[in-house]
Amino acid sequence: MTIKPGKPYPLGATWDGKGVNFSLFSENATKVELCLFDSSGQNEQRIVLTEETDFVWHVYLEGVLPGQLYGYRVHGPYEPQQGHRFNPQKLLIDPYAKLVSKPLEWNNALFGYKIGDPQEDLSFNDQDSAPFVPLGVVIDTSFSWGEDSRPAIPWHKTIIYEAHLKSLTKRMPGIAEELRGTYLGLASEPVINHLLKLGITTIELLPVHQHVDESHLVEKGLTNYWGYNSLYFFAPELRYVVKDSKLDPLAQFKTMVRTLHSVGIEVILDVVYNHTAEGNHLGPTLSFRGIDNCSYYRLVSDNPRYYMDFSGCGNSLNMRNPRVIQLIMDSLRYWVCEMHVDGFRFDLASALARELFDVDKLSTFFEVIRQDPVLSQVKLIAEPWDIGAGGYQVGNFPVGWAEWNGKYRDAVRKFWRADLGMLAEFASRISGSSDLYEQSGRKPYASINFICCHDGFTLLDLVSYNQKHNEANLEDNRDGQNENYSWNCGVEGPTDDPHVLQLRLKQRKNLLSTLFLSIGVPMLYCGDEMGHSQKGNNNCYCQDNELSWVNWQLSEQDEELLQFVCELIKIRKTEPVFQRRKFFHGRAIRGSEVRDIRWLDVNGELLTDESWNAGYIKSFGVYLAGDMIGDIDEQGNQVLGNSMLILFNSSESPLSFTLPKRREEKPWTIVFDSADTEFSQKEKEYPGGSSYMLKERSIVLFRGYRLNEAKS
CATH class of the missing domain: 3.20.20.80 (Glycosidases)
Structure with a gap:
């Protein structure tokens, strides 16, 4: 293994085929040691990082291979009242580690202070935490992705x-x-x-x-x-x-x-960047806290011993x-x-x-x-x-x-x-x-x-x-x-x-x-x-x-x-109509008599202001116009589809709902009724103006096929 100065970027441990560049950010540290371990996680070898560029400590080790286990010990003041919690007895995981060796094993040695001490976190714990913390693992990023490509599903179809x-x-x-x-x-x-x-x-x-x-x-x-x-x-x-x-x-x-x-x-x-597992001021010293507590965490401005906590997990x-x-x-x-x-x-x-x-x-x-x-x-x-x-x-x-x-x-x-x-x-x-x-x-x-x-x-x-x-x-x-x-x-x-x-x-x-x-x-x-x-x-x-x-x-x-x-x-x-990329406007579009959306009462008529303001209404319908979507597809064509009618009834009573009339006397076709055991398979038709018995606590969907197209 040959030791060279290395580079501040990229952060973390980067293997280039000949060796590994290690780099770690710490603005307030006074000394940083890279710690290498054998495959069993023992036999620690410490290397002092003498190179520091823009608060990034770095070294290049020629001859080190993927699979190498490592961590850091970071020196500096232990002054919780000032926001500093450096403790070189705590082995620290690299924030940029791409793989870790094992899960954490809880032990009092993980804490920067003495558990049970009356001074709590103002005390200093000199126990070595190395046997209990996960170690970083140097990785080889090569992988045969083949012809992998992102599905790139458009949002409106997701x-x-x-x-x-x-x-x-x-x-x-x-x-x-x-x-x-x-x-x-x-x-x-x-x-x-x-x-x-x-x-x-x-x-x-x-x-x-x-x-x-x-x-x-x-x-x-x-x-x-x-x-x-x-x-x-x-x-x-x-x-x-x-x-x-x-x-x-x-x-x-x-x-x-x-x-x-x-x-x-x-x-x-699902990613969690709002806090870390190190908890509040009484939590363990595993990584960020020991690397540079003031830089990584939001501290209370007038008492930096404590952490701002917007997550309920102790820190931010x-x-x-x-x-x-x-x-x-x-x-x-x-x-x-x-x-x-x-x-x-x-x-x-x-x-x-x-x-x-x-x-x-x-x-x-x-x-x-x-x-x-x-x-x-x-x-x-x-x-x-x-x-x-x-x-x-x-x-x-x-x-x-x-x-x-x-x-x-x-x-x-x-x-x-x-x-x-x-x-x-x-x-x-x-x-x-x-x-x-x-x-x-x-x-x-x-x-x-x-x-x-x-x-x-x-x-x-x-x-x-x-x-x-x-x-x-x-x-x-x-x-x-x-x-x-x-x-x-x-x-x-x-x-x-x-x-x-x-x-x-x-x-x-x-x-x-x-x-x-x-x-x-x-x-x-x-x-x-x-x-x-x-x-x-x-x-x-x-x-x-x-x-x-x-x-x-x-x-x-x-x-x-x-x-x-x-x-x-x-x-x-x-x-x-269910994959719209634009909002409804509830009004006729481009001079058409048809609205893009209509809210209906049980009589099939537009809901009045009085109805909207009535606190007791639990049943209504919504008509979605398939020829008024207003979207353009990837080929530049206007998006057209079937119209859909949804009837809602959250009340405890069945009621008769009058279906709205369609142009050219076209009928509605029932798709499903949540009160039935299965979807309608017979494409039963209901003419506009007819009544449908909407059962208690149910939802019903009707399809209105496009006027110039047959059922499909």
């Missing part, structure tokens, strides 16, 4: 399937035991067949960055199952790796992406530091360029926009992404809230971003729960939420519509429980949201009552129909297409067991619902 990789695959029939809960398991034939059967275009994976299980969970025998406790922003999670595979962990992840791409499915990653990354912005951008580009993912969903994204204290949609974070030639071209989705003051920012993110629309979720849940006064809000949400997005120049795809997601009740639990039941989390049922806008259909939890079971099935059909017939981008939560239950637990973040793992033993009702969802998605993908 259908997202949110899934935890292990939950989806752990109990799925047909997957080899060793592949269950792994990257390669997600790429297996049974999973691919299910995704293709559904018709989704994009899978959004809960965090797959290497993360840390909090010590308090480990002590209870639990884990951070969801993974929202990242520390390694470049390294794939080892717990999803097949141990005895010929493929290394990175190759396994890349194989998963390549396989999904080969069948036209995009991969979006310092988005005002250019090197922190660089770290996040480098991580994102790595996952796009090297790992070929197609986009990101940003956990608690409001926290990333807090340059001072308030959320700023013109913050550096957004501006840097907007001008980036790589990141500006992938799908970017914000979870538009955090726990800080003013953190709820639905509708306020800049152009180029889509958002999880929490207002859509709440309005749809309340409408089908039969809450009063929901007509106007519900109508706004299902028609694209133009009130949130149009004025700022954004399009309907800015709204990611969802009924359920990983955080909260599953769809079956939403119609089966009035209250959360999180006792299994061992927090005395204090965790999780208290208000879920759920309705148990008359019985709390499991029941054998056939009437209640049928009502729950119909309610799920109503909710899912609303989702896939709404304007915007629909997101389906894994397992909701069948009937997965978490037994009323609305916060399964720590449940790596059958509460979280999707149950593939389907009942007759599960089979019925699955087929119903497949048909719903097929309708969405084939009917252009």
